[in-house]
Amino acid sequence: MIFAIDEINNSSKLLPGIKLGYEIYDSCIAVPVSAHIAFQLSNGQDPVYYKNSNCSQSGVVMAAVGDSGSTPSISISRIFRSFGIPLVSPFATCACLSDKQQHPTFFRTIPSDQFQADGLAKLVKHFGWTWIGAVRSNSDYGNYGMASFLDAALREGICVEYSEAFYRTDAPYKIKRVADMIRRSTAIVVVSFAASGDMKVLLEELARDPPPPRQWIGSEGWVTDPHLMSFSFCRGAIGVAIQQSVIPGLRDFLLDLSPSKVTSSSVLTEFWEEAFECSLTENADLNKRECDGTEDIKRLKNPYTETSQLRATNMVYKAVYAIAYAIHSAVCMGNKSTIYCDKYFNLEPKHVFTELKKVNFTRNGYHVSFDSKGDPVAFYELVNWQKSDSGIMELVTVGYYDASLPMGEQFRINRNLTWLDGGTQVPVSVCSQSCPPGSRKVLQKGKPICCYDCILCPEGEISNITDSPDCFLCHEEFWPNTKKDACLLKPVEFLSFDEVLGIILVVFSVSGACLTITAATVFFYHRTTPVVRANNSELSFLLLFSLTLCFLCSLTFIGAPSEWSCMLRHTAFGITFVLCISCVLGKTLVVLMAFKATLPGNNVMKWFGPLQQRLTVVCLTLVQIIICTLWLVVSPPFPVKNLTTYKEKILLECALGSAVGFWAVLGYIGLLAVFCFVLAFLARKLPDNFNEAKLITFSMLIFCAVWITFIPAYVSSPGKFTVAVEIFAILASSYGLILCIFAPKCFIILFQPEKNTKKYMMNKK
Template sequence: MAKCRLQYPHQPLHKYHQKGDLIIGGIASQSFIISNSIAFTEEPPQALPEEFVIESSSDTECNSNFSVVPKNYQQILALIFAVKEINENSHILPNLTLGFQIYDSYFNAKRTCHATMLLMSTIEKFVPNYTYDIQKNLIAVIGGLDSQTSIHVANVLDIYKIPQLIYSPVPVMNDKTPGLPFHQLVPTENLQYKGIVSLLLHFGWTWIGVIVMDNSNGERFVQTVFPMFSQNGVCFAFIERIPTLTFVTDVKNVLEEGAKIHDKLLGSTANVLVVNGESYSFTFFRWLPYLTEQELITTTLKGKVWIATAQLVVTSFVFQRTWDMKIFQGALTITIHSNNIENFHRFLESRSPSSAAGDGFIAEFWQNAFACVFPMRFQGQAQGNICTGEEKLESLPGTFFEMSMTGHSYSIYNAVYTVAHTLCKISKSRMRHRAMVGGGGLKLQKQPSWQLHHFLRSVSFNNSAGDEVSFDQKGELIAGFDIINWIVFPNQSFQRVKVGRIDPQASPGHAFTINEDAITWHSWFNKVQPLSLCTESCHPGSSKQLKEGEPFCCYDCIPCPEGKIADQNDMGDCYECTDENYPNKRKNLCIPKDVSFLSFEEPMGIFSAVFSLSFSSISALVLALFVKYRNTPIIKANNQDLSYTLLISLLLCFLCALLFIGHPQKVTCLLRQSAFGIIFTVAVSCVLAKTITVVLAFIATKPGSRLRKWVGRRLANSIVLFCSFIQAKICIMWLAFSPPFPDVDKHSTYGEIVLECNEGSVAMFYCVLGYMGFLAMASFTVAFLARKLPGSFNEAKFITFSMMVFCSVWFSFVPTYLSTKGKYMVTVEIFCILASSAGLLGCIFSPKCYIILLRPELNNREQVMLRKC
């Protein structure tokens, strides 16, 4: 099996320098060269000290250039442009020029430390701690782009207390040991993560995938955002880790892992991917559409919304020049805030290999970016397109070079100006104390490096774009992030569109802003805002029920139980309406309850009032009839005083029903049950007295009976008064200790607020009913026993029928009353009052009225005294 060897370059460090009174050092991540060439050999040579081998399934030669196009070259140009502007501006550092030295880190610890030591040497050779030229005094270092590079630089600079300004989010530095001399030209990482959370919540994306590099920074990112996202209701469908390609990595295994990740993304229901990585990670993400578990073929990754952190840089390998980028269409990236810098575009247009003396980066960049070669760089015959040097940077695709200043370049531009304004501040401070040094020169070249930290921390200025540059107490830039939308064109070029802002200095509620209309989504979503949910939203009227063993974003939707509602999507639980409201049929809205009571305006109230008045009128007519014919035998034969009392009590019973109709008031609540109880007791007592009178009258008619003296009005009146007195005493005790009162029942009847009279003491209420029932049963029993007594004057049979009606009505009243609610309870009681009263009126008095009005011939003494066997 053939083996493919990737060789690490052995050329010297790329360098760019410019002399000045003070030197700004730069550690650039200009290129990430794995190998200048790849060649297959049968066995790897043993002479190369650093190498790794790709197992290959074929003997095909591999001549592809495996270099990352040095897109970060714009960051070098941003530093050069800033130094050029400052040196041409006499107002910032008069009589002083800035120089710079830039070295490539190669993303390698040894090379980075070597380059850092070279920055501090005043000669071209590596001689640590040796200084002989005050015109090349290192004042500060800018870099690096990735966290590991910044750490390596900081560890060396800490020895000499030289300030370091880094221009990328580096989470590994957040828990740095005190003393590492650096300042961040980017906002805090937490602000970026909070912005991502706000972005996810704004669009309702709660089911996401996370892709990170398989290193300490990737693990730190996961450990940081996982609790933050979970607390805000965002779940992780998966967390994939991209293997880090190193010089000891098996590339075949890396590609196999990439294929698994590709298939995981393709099959996941999560439409949103949050991506974090190093600056060069984008080159690995571009492989995803070309990987499957089976073979390396070009496939189409279905539409996803990529949300990338500010660390990622859109860059490519040289061989990825024509690769499809449409999978990133509609991506949203959190980027370091940048602004348009005047004349920077013109400066880039004027850049060419012929006008860049001392630039050790431009030739490498030019060849890789334009796919050409400079003949003078080869000893033999050059192969391929010849570089003319007249190529235009604006013709390059965006993955190779951008003409607009990127966020990282903007940070470098601000970093250079930060150093310049710091030196200006030191200069002004020394001028105030010039007398103490005898009026000598400023001699900023001899300024101790450690003293710059204090001035750096307190520096504040507005750059040429109008943005304020200042640091907080932690040495982090006080600024925000931009939210950028990618628009990818068919020719693989792309456009960045600013669609939002994360501004910590904005007023509360406006720290996160987004313009949805300005966003272009992936064509797979058909111009509709993407959804990314484990479960479709639970609509109002239902609540979420978590699935066992699944993340909390995955749930079932269950309808709300009776009496509860859910008026929003994805509610965790249904809730009850207030007492004044009740759920609608869909259980998604609380609607006001109707106020309910038996009123005179509704049909039941009208019918009850009509019947009440009708029967009371009939009672009054019967009473008038009895008064008119009071001297007739039929009236006299049956104790006319009891008849009058009974008719009056029945009249009042019918009218008493009116107290139960209408809005419950305190007076009506106090009177209606007690008045009804007492009046009805008088009526039943009269019936009982009549029954006893009939029995005693029959017995007293026997010769020699001693009961004759008891037959008369005194006994009847005593019975009525005694029985009524007991009921009155019960009612007085009821009103004294637990009287009825107006009340509001909000729960018994669905959808209604019932205005009612609370009986106060239910026991007393049933005592009143029970006592009336006792009297009725006594009357019924006596009347039933006396129903067959002879004589036309015998009322026992009529009383028996009336008591049967009375008892039937009131025995059915109790279960019916207890099974009804609201105004229907009142209706039941009114019906019982009218029905039982009508039964007494009809059964007892209708025969007499019939005789008086229709059969007057029977209304004589002979007929009344006639006995029947």
Template sequence: MASLADKVEEINNSSELLPNLTLGYHIYDSLNNPIFIFQHALNIISGMKTLIPNYRCETSGTLAAIIEGLHAEESSHIFDILRIYHYPQISFKSQNLFMSDALKFPYFYRTVPSELHLCAGILRLLKHFDWTWVGILASEGDGSARAVQILKEGIEQNDGCIEFIETFPQTVLIPTEKKDIISDIIHSSSASVIIIYCNREYIGNMYWDMDIPGIVWITTAEWDFPSTYSQVSGMKNNTLAFTIAKKNIPTILKFIQEVNSTLFPRNVFTKSWWKGLCNSQCPQSIRRSCSTDELSNSHCIFKYFGSSYSIYNAVYALAHALHGLVMSDSAQNITWSKESQEVSDYLPWKLHHHLKSVHFKNILGEEIFFDENGDSSIGYEIINMVYLPNYTQRNEIVGSYNPYVLSGQDFIINEKAIVWESAFTQVPPRSKCSQSCPPGFMKLARKDMPVCCYDCIPCTDGEISSQSDMDNCIKCPEDNWSNQNRDACILKAKTFLSYEDPLGISLTLISTFFCFISALILGIFIKYRHTPIVKANNRSLSYILLISLMLCFLCSLIFIGRPDKLTCILRQIAFGITFSISLSSILAKTITVVIAFQATKPKSKLRNWMGSSLSNSIVLCCSLLQVLLCLVWLCTSPPFPYHNTESEIGTIVIECSEGSIIAFYCALGYLGFLTGISFTVAFLSRNLPDSFNEAKYITFSMVVFCSVWISFIPTYLSTKGKYMVAVEIFAILASSAGLLGCIFIPKCYIILLRPEKNSKRNLTRHLKT
């Protein structure tokens, strides 16, 4: 009330603001009683002490507006009366969030922030500290219920959860039964952050449980506890409170010291307020001398004298609006006197327009205005209640929230200024249902639990999570793979069967060795080309077969090394053609054996087919057919290098794709066809009386050849990467070595170690048999 009187007197003495008008005021104390509130509202409107509705007796000037400091519910009730007469209602205390609705409360203004902004500020604080697991205690009532709903929705939108919501009655003393229930909930809770949402008149209900260590309390009002506390109370440095900004108005100190207290209403509350100025806690500049030692709880414990800053803004906002109205063109012809009925009818209607557009700088240089809902541009301060070792309390401002300032500056928090209790193992404290999942892990929600309660499971191979608390792992690109920690994608290692690889070295040595053996046998056959064993079965076919086998051994080397376009083409083409020559030569040798035996019979017509022309024709025709298939293959869809990202985990296998699968299987099928014919003919002629068992050797070589390639198929399909190539090379080497060993080693044995059998007489004796 002192602040109100001071500001009215200051405006009346101003030569710039309302220079030709004098403001007056009436102060009523509601005593927090709804009956008195209703009575005073009618008194203000009628101008009489008797309650006569719809009657106005202007005995002390024209009523411009109501400036009130009622609680949220009472402020709403008095609006229902004032709205009938369209009087502006400016509150310097009510933060009722329901009244931030210009449609339902068109004539309501306030110089304190709305609880909508309070909820937003709490959500920003929770998000800043990453507190996602909280509990809420709230007083009963529609306003608190709506605020809790807003908090709940905001927390869930920020991926947070509420462990419990518990309400308590709006009474001075909470019932014991309810207190025990709340106490049990708090002690059994795993949340480290609890929000207490209630008016400051009821926040003392929670005082008994504030000494629980390891819990951060977020309150919506500064506690009205004395600045000293007892040792047994055990209060902790664990409370952050959102409070309306209390700022020092420079002139209020001088006014309180000099003003005569008899100018104010005479009641027990006013008397107690003035006695409070005798308290030693008050600054020396305003402390008054009193004739009694009886002191009340001093209001000087509040650093800036309670609501004086909000009252200042309310009075000056109304004054600026009145000034704008008086100076407007539409009001130039009005006689501004208290007896003017025109003023009484005109003032309430037009004042709203100027209140909505009022914009001025207060004595502290701050911009003051009302938004579209009548809410002021004032924000909240965040204070940290610090309890010192000498049993005194100090409230430190550690942050602020004001949605009306520039983005990025609307929420400020100074973590270094916050004093945390020693029970917190981590500063700032953490409050999560589950610990954060580090990079490389993802969250898996627990069954029948809130979404912020989860387990951390590692990402699978090929997937990563580069940030903490990711809901899903991200799959790496095809040419990338997850690193060991699964928090980053790295390029896959490229692999192929190289000459530096131990397996590649081994296969190269084996291939070279057998190629050398083939060349050695070829040399032996050339040296002993005039001997019967070499001449007996068409030595030109033997040369062709040995040369083709040498090429088969050498073509396996093309499968080793980094595949490129040329090598991929040569692999399959060289393999197909050289093996077709080898199998064609074996087929021709088998047919030559059969013809040679049949030609020894009297009057045999097969004598005309004896000679090298038939065998050479067989080799040439069978080989040319395979060459034709390969040419078609190259012209349609030739083999090409391919980066296989699927066959091996974490690596890219550089391999050759066959291109046309149909052409590939036609080439293989043709080799199988030649193998089948050669095996059939050799098997049927295995018992012919050949001098050197040529048919039996060919039959046995075909058995080895078929066994190798039949076993190759399942083995090839069951391996991956470079081992598939190794299996193919092994099949080439094994089948070629089988042909070489079964057909030529017995002949070399006779040539080199049993030369007595390498004679024409021995050959003739077997043929006669």
């Protein structure tokens, strides 16, 4: 401060012709002392008590620089506001001092703790630490600073395991309680918002036992203190620090100490005796030698002579210059070449206060101005405690935090950091490990939001980000992969020609058609033989043709459903089977009529000749054609994606459209089959040597049994097996007809030709 005032008083551009005076008091960082000094400065220097209306006094303090502590500054500011005296603090960072209703005349050259708290929270978040401990000085600086940090940490999603307050004058057991809390905690990272003196007491307590490995995050109040760097277990500490600077000429000023200057100041005397371990006073300490004048301060290496990394010192320097510029604006006028200052101007604190709001200058490359709250632009350096090659702990600047930059660009790290125990790997400090994609977080009861369990996503749901709070459903046509971190398109399933089941059914279908064609060929080649002619060969060939269609219509059920295949498969099946059953029914009626015609006086065959047989088949088939046509017109079958039977895949099916139409087609087939079975059953014991009615009875018995069991199997079968059941029913009933009706005849034709005679056919059993 003295150096800055001397510079100003010797300047020809700033306050030329005007000398600034000063008084320096030591507040001892104590509120009572600070309040006493504040009143003393407010009273002025005049010994005269003015009784008239003119209360102006000479020697009234125009402004004050200080205090370095937040709590004393609060007391001084509350006293000064009544007198309108501006107070410019170089080191009081409490955010509460930005409240202009409480502290209207307060300014500072150091940023508010609000910015520091935001910077520390962003620093913690940057390294992925969500589980931390917090300690603070039990003072306005620590309490307000930590409150701001906790608010910022909450916004960043950071959880605090504990938050402890202490003060350097606390009883030892209280300090030990805080130290034990740090030792027992699971949080690896500890954020400390403490003054240097308080932090020294805590670190001394932690050093008594083997100190726990902790990653310290420090506020500017202690992280740059070189005296604390002797605690080696704090290696790797990170924190925010006031921007370091160089003040030209300050080192020479500090080293310009003559013996007369030293002895005239009790402070300098104490400093000199401690630095050189000698005594200047007459009542010398017997354990110290007497100073002999050979002491050379220029060779001394201690914090006093180290001026290459000034931090708080520069804040004092800027505070003095800010007041000087405010006084200059109030009493001086003119341009750069000609400046006139009115030394007789009746300057009052309110004038300085008004001009301080407008201060805007740059000194030694550092800009100084105040916002509406009396705060400067917030700029911090990020510092890291690293061991040098020589093994000495030193402070290394690794980045910065500039609150004036846009969001996302304020926080930068441009150098490698050293972590606790000198490691290069970023330590992990979380309450719970991150939940990988495919799971979600479930909070643990009674614990902060950073403590959770990881639960796998339920069936059909995924999470594709780390630490997802929820799982979400895939679209209905998608299904989670095995890791449940992505939705994949569901596989489409239908009875295809490529799969084993489809191939087997195709083989049986084609084999049945070939078998039928073979039988037709045999019948055609031996069409003049009694076995072929015995029971209406025309109906037999029509039956063989319809059976071929029945075998082949099963192929329409295989493959991806389309609009045409859905309509064709059901209608073709219904019509071909009715044609088939109609032929069988015609053959049964022929057997019955033939038996009746052998009775004396019965000429019934003339009423059921070939023409009537054809008309019967056509009429019965026409009814089914009408039913199918109405079904296709009103509500035809159509392809549909079945998303409900299986959750993990899509079934391509043919919806029935009209269920009434489907069951009408089946019902009509069943009605004809039952009627045919009854007639064949009645004719089963006719006394012919070759009784076809018995063969028809067996075939109809198989047919009815297959289709009766088909209904529950069709209803209960899932997915493509529904189609397989339907194809099986078609093939089974078709094979029943071809094997029961035509196999015996073909066997006689091919292997027992002696029975293929009219005489044998007419013999009675």
